[in-house]
Amino acid sequence: xxxxxxxVPDRATRGHxxxxxxxxxxxxxxxxxxxxxxxxxxxxxxxxxxxxxLAQAICRGAGVTTExxxxxxxxxxxxxxxxxxxYHLDLYRLEKPExxxxxxxxxxxxxxxxxxxxxxxxxxxxxxxDAVPIDLELDPADEERRLLLAG
Ligand SMILES: Nc1ncnc2c1ncn2[C@@H]1O[C@H](COP(=O)(O)OP(=O)(O)OP(=O)(O)O)[C@@H](O)[C@H]1O
Ligand SMILES: [Mg+2]
Numbered sequence: 001x002x003x004x005x006x007x008v009p010d011r012a013t014r015g016h017x018x019x020x021x022x023x024x025x026x027x028x029x030x031x032x033x034x035x036x037x038x039x040x041x042x043x044x045x046x047x048x049x050x051x052x053x054l055a056q057a058i059c060r061g062a063g064v065t066t067e068x069x070x071x072x073x074x075x076x077x078x079x080x081x082x083x084x085x086x087y088h089l090d091l092y093r094l095e096k097p098e099x100x101x102x103x104x105x106x107x108x109x110x111x112x113x114x115x116x117x118x119x120x121x122x123x124x125x126x127x128x129x130d131a132v133p134i135d136l137e138l139d140p141a142d143e144e145r146r147l148l149l150a151g
Contacts, residue, residue: 032061041058059081062084091120
């Protein structure tokens with residue numbers, strides 16, 4: 001018998017969209033508008049995938065009017081949204097999950113904030129199981145697009 005070749009495109013079993021930067025931002029703003037507090041959003045993806053770009057859009061959608069910058073060194077930035085506070089974390093430089101304690105992680109989780117986490121895998125078991133997973137991947141077919149996988 002001839003070897004079976006998949007006719008379903010790669011990733012078709014995981015719903016995804018190939019989005020431009022503008023499309024990603026528009027989607028993030030809508031997400032931020034409809035988001036509620038007491039929600040953790042885990043934004044995964046390699047260096048330069050667009051995690052910060054998306055977090056900035058979500059913040060704007062949630063009513064943040066001040067500039068949103070990458071928390072590369074501070075690891076966490078706090079913003080005032082129009083309905084709840086927002087914590088934006090970049091855990092790339094977190095050495096171990098235990099170090100989250102010093103960042104005030106447990107208080108953040110107890111608060112009514114929206115929590116956006118870049119490099120969520122660094123949080124290990126301390127990432128809540130009900131965090132909303134979002135993945136951004138480079139699009140091998142188009143360097144101006146990213147593959148967006150959510151939910
Ligand atoms: N479709 C796209 N979506 C998002 N960013 C894009 C897209 N196309 C190109 N870019 C560019 O890719 C870069 C993404 O940078 P960004 O800081 O958002 O990534 P990151 O995932 O946060 O990286 P890091 O892991 O360093 O924190 C930006 O320079 C952006 O302009
Ligand atoms: Mg980033």
